[in-house]
Amino acid sequence: MIQRIDLRGQTPTPAELLSLVPRTSSDVSDAMAAAAALIDDVRRDGEAALVAQAERFDGVRPEALRVPAAHRAEALAGLDPAVRAAIEETIRRVRESSAAQVPPTQTTELGDGAEVVQRWTPVGRVGLYVPGGKAVYPSSVVMNVVPAQTAGVASIALASPAQADQGGRVHPTILAVAELLGVDEIYAMGGAGAVGAFAYGVPGLVERVDLVTGPGNRFVAAAKRVVHGVIGIDAEAGPTDILVIADDSADADLVAADLVSQAEHDEVAAAVLVTTSEALADAVVERLAVRAAATKHSARVQTALGGRQSAVVLVDDLAGATAFSNAFAPEHLEIQTTDPDAVLASIVNAGAIFLGSYSPVSLGDYSAGSNHVLPTGGHARFSSGLSAATFLRPQQVVRYSEAALREVAENIAALSAAEDLPAHGEAVTARFDRARTEA
Template identity: 70%
Template sequence: MLRVIDLRGTRPSESELLAAVPRASTDVSAALHVAQELIDDVRERGSAALVDQSERFDRVRPASVRVSADELAAAAEALDPDLRSAIEATIARVRAASAAQVPPPVTTELAPGAVIEQRWQPVARVGLYVPGGKTVYPSSVIMNVVPAQAAGVRSIALASPAQADHGGRVHPTIAAIAALLGVDEVYAMGGAGAIGAFAYGVPDLDLEPVQRVTGPGNVYVAAAKRAVAGVTGIDAEAGPTDIVVIADAAADAEFVAADLLSQAEHDELAASVLVTDSAEFAAEVDRRLETRAAATRHAERAVTALRGPQSAIVLVDDLAQAADFVNAFAPEHLEIQVADPDAVLGGIENAGAIFIGPYSPVSLGDYAAGSNHVLPTGGTARYASGLSASTYLRPQQVVRYDEAALRDVAPVIAALSAEEDFPAHGDAVTARFPAESR
């Protein structure tokens, strides 16, 4: 079922590994023109454009783009008790993990009277996007909102596409979770237009511009984020999901097959990759994966993803080579299912989230681990990280020098400003000590 990339007997360079990495064929830049048109339409026509775009892409015209407080409260009241309990448990876990991501203020005294304070200041307002598409993602409400709240963001707006199956309303579970989290600014809008609405505001909805937009979405959402990145902050240009599993012969083939399938059901472009030093184990996983894929509810979608060029079995000589391949791939999700996982973990540098051992599947992180499931895709984990409380924080340095401390460092400033031919920089210091500059 999965194609095979055989690296055994080779020691490829980093550039060669990067070339060998299987990837889905997606091009955000190709969608940029369409996304920009949709954004411009929202800027020109406001909520009328959002309603028209909803009809065009979501097959329904929302009765109201802004979701009423009564609708949010009713959705929360109608939640199935078991589902509500699961949601509340997930919120508690993600809240605890997110709180740990907020750095404490730090004060450094460089000399008597010379102090630098490091503080982490939240942005005041954010726009959080929850996709609709092939399915609905209520867990993404939690993953976006809770870290923002942990960071101290004061104003949170949430957008999700109107649902034809729900009379043009936001999916009721999304509305319910927003209510449980205390988010009362919710909009039935989707796609590139929603991102534009967040970035520029929509006056006739009283929707004010935001300072940062976060959340996953399709290629047009990713393109829209690129288009507005100079106007507002963004978390990332999210692409199709991916999973890499490093496994040896000691792993459970059924577990590995189940985990590879779990991401393949997301999307036809999802990537599922097994990296192993055992050809026999790889063949067993492939057999079990084919059986599971044929029986799953979303078989057509999953099989397309598994047979696509982005999915593969990668055969390596040893687990050190496996780590090298993973660092080149830079997966969104990495599972390590080997006899000695910590030995492999030490060689891993690039991954969005790492799941250790047979009882830490990616699905755990998608919902209830406490970690965040909004993660870097498409190899961007080589330089980017997943969504967290820090996404909404800006480090700021507060400088406090008294007269004696400034006098002490004045010669340093004078020497450097003279070297850079900025005499006024030096003068701004010596002006405070006129008697000493004569």
């Protein structure tokens, strides 16, 4: 059901490891032309294009592109009390964790009268995307909205596809969570068209944003790549992945349960075990067969586990396991070993890391307090998960007195001359020439 890669007795180079990493054949670049065309349609035809795309991709005409207040209130009133309690606790935990992600203002004194202030200011307006499709993601509303609010973003808009089984409305659980969070600008639009609407605006419907964030399929990821530079993006989120590093102390059934939990998302989700124990590998494969057959979305899980992107990898030691993990750069990394902290010390590339057998990825998906919008497809080599910092821009504020500027004036003149930009130096010396003239 799941492929096995045996690296025992081998010492692959970093480049060789990258070639060995199992990946889905899906590539965002393959969707670029289609995403660009959908965005162009929205730029040209506005609301009409968004409606046509909903009918084409979501199988329904939106009841209203801008969700009315009555729909939000109705959704909140109908929210299951147990779900509401779980969401409220998740909001509390994510808000508390996000608050720690806002850097304080720092002032550096470089001399008498010479200071540089590092401050962080929020972007003015953001568009948050919450996907539909195979599952409903009210938790993604929390993970996007709370960090933006914590960062101090003044204008927040949210988009989610119209649902055919809801008569063309956004899913009520998504609306209810948005209402709990005080988000009153919500649009029934999805996919690349929604990203385009946020990036360029739609006259009479939605104002353009400065930044768009949130997970989605490869067309959403491709659309983000298309508009990047027109607006900011968080990352090009793609199919989810999990990598588990385990030794012979791990519980095979728990490892299998965690791999299945992420394979449940999508047929191209990646589930990878890297272990030093052949006995554990055999046991996990046995438990995967049992759990995959018994779970609700069995066909989806079995397809994901049998895909080229999933594997059981055997290595000689934990150093080999961490080398493979760093090459894979997982969205979710679980470490289930005798001493998880010792393994953690060698981890460089990962979106979120879960230590020990009582810290499953599902905890991070919902109630850990961490954020579940994370870099996928190996992007953890250069990207990070969504946080309050995503919505902040660092700015340097420079304040020098006359005496402090005079102290570095000769340095500036020398450097500007060396770069053949003499007017730069003259902009400094002019201040002191004027002072002499006035005297």
